[in-house]
Amino acid sequence: MNRPGVAQSEGAVEIAPGVHWIGVRDPDLRTFDIILKTANGTTYNAYAVRGNDGVAIIDTVKANFADDFFRRIESIARYDEIRAIVLNHMEPDHSGSLPELLKRAPQAKLYISGRGRPMLKGLLHGDRLEFTAVHTGDSVDLGGRTLRFFQTPFLHWPDTMCTWLADEGILFSGDAFGCHYCDARLFNDAVGDFRFSFDYYYAHIMRPFRAHVLEALEQIEALPVRIVAPSHGPVLRDRPQRYLQRYRELSSPALGKETGELKTLLVFYISAYGSTRAMAEEIAAGAEEAGGVLVSLYDIEGGEVAPFVDLIEEADALVVGSPTINGDAVKPVWDLLSSLATIQVRSKMGGAFGSYGWTGEAVGMIEDRLRGLKLRVPMKGVRARLIPTEVELAECRSFGRDLALHLTGQMENQIIDMATLA
Amino acid sequence: MPKANVTFADVNVTVSVPAGTRLIEVSEKVGAGITYGCREGECCTCLTKVISGHENLGAPSALEDQVLKDNMAPRHHRLACQAQVLKGEVVVIPA
Numbered sequence: 001m002n003r004p005g006v007a008q009s010e011g012a013v014e015i016a017p018g019v020h021w022i023g024v025r026d027p028d029l030r031t032f033d034i035i036l037k038t039a040n041g042t043t044y045n046a047y048a049v050r051g052n053d054g055v056a057i058i059d060t061v062k063a064n065f066a067d068d069f070f071r072r073i074e075s076i077a078r079y080d081e082i083r084a085i086v087l088n089h090m091e092p093d094h095s096g097s098l099p100e101l102l103k104r105a106p107q108a109k110l111y112i113s114g115r116g117r118p119m120l121k122g123l124l125h126g127d128r129l130e131f132t133a134v135h136t137g138d139s140v141d142l143g144g145r146t147l148r149f150f151q152t153p154f155l156h157w158p159d160t161m162c163t164w165l166a167d168e169g170i171l172f173s174g175d176a177f178g179c180h181y182c183d184a185r186l187f188n189d190a191v192g193d194f195r196f197s198f199d200y201y202y203a204h205i206m207r208p209f210r211a212h213v214l215e216a217l218e219q220i221e222a223l224p225v226r227i228v229a230p231s232h233g234p235v236l237r238d239r240p241q242r243y244l245q246r247y248r249e250l251s252s253p254a255l256g257k258e259t260g261e262l263k264t265l266l267v268f269y270i271s272a273y274g275s276t277r278a279m280a281e282e283i284a285a286g287a288e289e290a291g292g293v294l295v296s297l298y299d300i301e302g303g304e305v306a307p308f309v310d311l312i313e314e315a316d317a318l319v320v321g322s323p324t325i326n327g328d329a330v331k332p333v334w335d336l337l338s339s340l341a342t343i344q345v346r347s348k349m350g351g352a353f354g355s356y357g358w359t360g361e362a363v364g365m366i367e368d369r370l371r372g373l374k375l376r377v378p379m380k381g382v383r384a385r386l387i388p389t390e391v392e393l394a395e396c397r398s399f400g401r402d403l404a405l406h407l408t409g410q411m412e413n414q415i416i417d418m419a420t421l422a
Numbered sequence: 423m424p425k426a427n428v429t430f431a432d433v434n435v436t437v438s439v440p441a442g443t444r445l446i447e448v449s450e451k452v453g454a455g456i457t458y459g460c461r462e463g464e465c466c467t468c469l470t471k472v473i474s475g476h477e478n479l480g481a482p483s484a485l486e487d488q489v490l491k492d493n494m495a496p497r498h499h500r501l502a503c504q505a506q507v508l509k510g511e512v513v514v515i516p517a
Contacts, residue, residue, distance in 0.1 A: 115492055158465075347516060376457070377450075378454075379453060406433060409434070411433065411434050413436060415436045415437075418447075421437070
């Protein structure tokens with residue numbers, strides 16, 4: 001009986017004529033790369049493609065699983081037959097066994113993405129490692145069949161690419177369309193229900209790069225794909241197009257852009273005695289006055305993080321208010337700001353504000369975090385000691401108005417001497 | 423010290439800078455949308471389009487040149503963490 005998650009075959013598994021899965025299984029893994037949970041372990045998939053002139057190995061496996069990997073290669077090929085090694089992605093779970101493979105097959109040429117050079121250097125300290133950097137449209141002839149390369153940057157590293165075997169319609173997709181789900185039955189029509197793993201993997205690995213996913217889909221959807229062979233999880237041979245479609249669905253805005261030409265500004269605050277709240281309301285009112293901006297106001301205390309993250313993903317600007325308590329912004333604010341690494345926030349506009357008792361560090365700390373997330377922070381945040389005065393509330397209104405002017409491109413040209421910049 | 427002007431078009435701010443100033447020294451302070459990763463000329467996060475005045479920037483180093491090639495940067499694009507404003511007027515916008 002084929003028991004899910006239990007390794008059965010020691011040898012390679014044919015997925016198409018002359019094309020074998022030579023990966024390894026890691027069924028006991030429960031946490032991948034610190035950040036991902038997996039209820040079913042994972043697989044590190046690698047593949048061998050045989051042509052008339054030799055064999056290509058596509059990806060390797062994590063170094064401590066190398067023995068299984070080499071056993072599977074040896075079940076279908078001699079090392080001296082290997083003429084090409086392709087790394088779709090340089091992360092250690094796929095490049096870890098490369099040094100040993102190159103020792104065993106020193107004649108093989110190594111092909112990596114044009115953007116993989118610094119990764120190769122950093123991971124393998126491979127200054128003297130010879131390789132060919134390939135770009136979209138480049139190919140390798142194996143004799144009677146050809147591997148063609150597509151650069152798919154940021155799915156999910158800068159170097160990631162896909163390799164296409166046209167005669168079998170197989171897309172070796174790297175981490176794209178993968179998931180952490182280990183099942184020895186291998187193929188998507190044979191394994192257990194892995195849909196939640198597929199979506200979860202997308203949400204944590206691909207979602208920050210969804211614009212790049214959509215660009216990659218433009219290339220991939222044009223191909224007559226019969227099998228998607230990712231570097232983790234099941235091989236997708238049954239109706240592979242539905243997984244491409246699922247990526248398109250997952251990459252579409254969760255809430256939909258319903259504001260037309262209006263820019264969207266979200267004002268988040270948390271407030272113990274109403275001071276930071278009063279500032280938030282003035283900022284929101286000021287931004288409204290400027291026009292062209294749809295302003296929304298949220299009390300962080302009353303919401304869950306996940307829907308706020310969905311809102312922020314779609315917004316053009318984000319302003320966060322926190323009181324300073326014990327020299328810091330408060331935990332719910334950090335909970336929200338630490339959850340933004342799973343979405344793309346680069347180049348959105350950001351700002352900070354808050355009331356304080358005697359030090360007021362929170363505003364600067366939030367601004368630093370926003371800059372760290374690669375938001376642009378065009379204006380120094382506003383602070384008020386304890387209960388904001390009418391003057392301070394007017395400053396908040398002005399801050400909101402100016403933010404909106406920045407956001408809508410209405411800010412007049414300013415000429416500044418660098419010496420006056422802080 | 424000779425001065426030059428650099429305009430960050432996305433926020434409509436022009437800054438008068440001493441010749442030799444790198445874009446990274448100014449862009450964040452005025453809230454321009456150029457974002458940075460490694461800040462050492464390797465990651466290409468700060469790729470910036472030079473709308474005009476390209477000739478007023480210092481020539482790219484061998485490292486910057488290689489990174490621009492590796493990332494298939496179009497013509498008149500530079501790394502803001504590396505590019506130095508030498509003279510005249512330069513107008514930039516995030517790539």
